Amino acid sequence: xxxxxxxxxxxxxxxxxxxxxxxxxxxxxxxxxxxxxxxxxxxxxxxxxxxxxxxxxxxxxxxxxxxxxxxxxxxxxxxxxxxxxxxxxxxxxxxxxxxxxxxxxxxxxxxxxxxxxxxxxxxxxxxxxxxxxxxxxxxxxxxxxxxxxxxxxxxxxxxxxxxxxxxxxxxxxxxxxxxxxxxxxxxxxxxxxxxxxxxxxxxxxxxxxxxxxxxxxxxxxxxxxxxxxxxxxxxxxxxxxxxxxxxxxxxxxxxxxxxxxxxxxxxxxxxxxxxxxxxxxxxxxxxxxxxxxxxxxxxxxxxxxxxxxxxxxxxx
Amino acid sequence: xxxxxxxxxxxxxxxxxxxxxxxxxxxxxxxxxxxxxxxxxxxxxxxxxxxxxxxxxxxxxxxxxxxxxxxxxxxxxxxxxxxxxxxxxxxxxxx
Numbered sequence: 085x086x087x088x089x090x091x092x093x094x095x096x097x098x099x100x101x102x103x104x105x106x107x108x109x110x111x112x113x114x115x116x117x118x119x120x121x122x123x124x125x126x127x128x129x130x131x132x133x134x135x136x137x138x139x140x141x142x143x144x145x146x147x148x149x150x151x152x153x154x155x156x157x158x159x160x161x162x163x164x165x166x167x168x169x170x171x172x173x174x175x176x177x178x179x180x181x182x183x184x185x186x187x188x189x190x191x192x193x194x195x196x197x198x199x200x201x202x203x204x205x206x207x208x209x210x211x212x213x214x215x216x217x218x219x220x221x222x223x224x225x226x227x228x229x230x231x232x233x234x235x236x237x238x239x240x241x242x243x244x245x246x247x248x249x250x251x252x253x254x255x256x257x258x259x260x261x262x263x264x265x266x267x268x269x270x271x272x273x274x275x276x277x278x279x280x281x282x283x284x285x286x287x288x289x290x291x292x293x294x295x296x297x298x299x300x301x302x303x304x305x306x307x308x309x310x311x312x313x314x315x316x317x318x319x320x321x322x323x324x325x326x327x328x329x330x331x332x333x334x335x336x337x338x339x340x341x342x343x344x345x346x347x348x349x350x351x352x353x354x355x356x357x358x359x360x361x362x363x364x365x366x367x368x369x370x371x372x373x374x375x376x377x378x379x380x381x382x383x384x385x386x387x388x389x390x391x392x393x394x395x396x397x398x399x400x
Numbered sequence: 401x402x403x404x405x406x407x408x409x410x411x412x413x414x415x416x417x418x419x420x421x422x423x424x425x426x427x428x429x430x431x432x433x434x435x436x437x438x439x440x441x442x443x444x445x446x447x448x449x450x451x452x453x454x455x456x457x458x459x460x461x462x463x464x465x466x467x468x469x470x471x472x473x474x475x476x477x478x479x480x481x482x483x484x485x486x487x488x489x490x491x492x493x494x495x
Contacts, residue, residue: 108465154445161442168426171408177428178405234425241446380430384404387431 098299103229106172114298117291118228119173120189121300123180126166127191131184131365133159135199136208144202151248152205158241165234172230185370193351194277196359203256203263203270209249211271211278211316217242218312219282227299250319257323264324271320272328279343280351282309288348313341408457409435413449421453432456 090109097104104110133156140156143149167177183189194212199205220242223235256267283289283305295301303311313332320327331344354362406428412421424443429435435454443449463471479485488495 105465107462157441157445161445164427164442165425171426176405237425380406381404383430383434384406387434390431390433 098227098297101225101227101299103232104227105229113294114300115173117295117298118231118300119170119175121295122166122170122173122231123175123183124190124192126163126170126180127184127189128195129159129163129166131191131195131369132212133163134365134368135195135197135361136205138199139202139205142202143205148252155209155245155248158245162238162241165237166231169228169230169234181373185366185373187357187366190355192281193354193359194281196354196361196365197273197277198361201266201270203253203266204274206249206252206256206267207270207274209245209247210253210319211249211274212281213242213245213249214316215278215281215312217246218308218315222302222308223300225299225302231300253323253325257325267323268325271325275328276346276350277354279309279313279346282306282312284348284351310340313343317341406430409439409454410457410460411435411439411443412453412455413439413443414451415449417450421451424448426457429454 091111094104094108094110094114097108104114136152136156136159140149140152143152167180170180171177180189184191194215199208217239220235220239224232224239226232226235253267253270256263258264286292286304286306289305292301292304296304317327317332329344331342333342335342353359357363408426408428409432410426411424413424414421427435427438427442429438432454436452439452439454444452475481
């Protein structure tokens, strides 16, 4: 078929809400955009393990340690589902990791903030995973089959994460005045970065239109951000905590909460690599990868030895 | 370091006895045994399965989407293979 016909068929397929599968013809730009988007998403999952990993040994009880460990293990799994989805587009996982480690690839900026008290783990689960769910649920219906299927698995597991975070916040908010203060402090620090997770405003998001046409983005950044705020404000009220935005108020006419100006300078600055933990995160990642090299090699050697022994037995 | 990437395995899971195995995703592993162990760790953390198959991805032969039309034409014009093709008198309630 001619390129033009294939393009027509692809466009019709997507317009029809049919899924594109790995071996189907797709425009190069679609493939490239997807590789970038899915790998960034995968990187975010595995870098996202680091701020929480910081608290596994310090969580205040054995039960909470076990729960946090399970959550961080889930994030690793999410990374794997997503790397696998990216690989169906014809890239090698090692290439993607290399791009992460040498700074060419991006991941969600939120993970460049530090987790300095236990309530931060609550705030991450409640707000960061909450915002992630808001972003991810629509992607379960995106046009690329393997990505959509990976997102279904991710979303199923993610709702436990948000609830465990909310429970941490609830326990602290209902605890001693000091504990409540810690919860409030965590909310103060994580609120704005969580809102930034939805990306720049629609006016400053040049690729959004194309991605929406391709159905690999189904709602605009501002739309999802608004939804997140509308959902989260009543939850903060249940906690008895104050969202750190003096301009936040219900707008009867719009049927939404109005909110204050986001500090976009901070957002772009963290993306550029100048957030509080950018360097530390990448260093930790690189070290984990390099220190794991001998394990990967040993596994290959072991597998080869096992295969050779099997062959000997078969020959005898 | 000699670069030897772990091969890709496709993972199939039987969610419960009596159902067939279903493709759930893929992973890299040094060999099939490790693939099974890793599949257990990522794809059955919440009791999603009770039997796992792993297949080296390169061992799978797939039909090509380009020949979709040619491949499935033979079934295209045989509506009589479906029960709805046949008209039954109203008196026959169940068949």
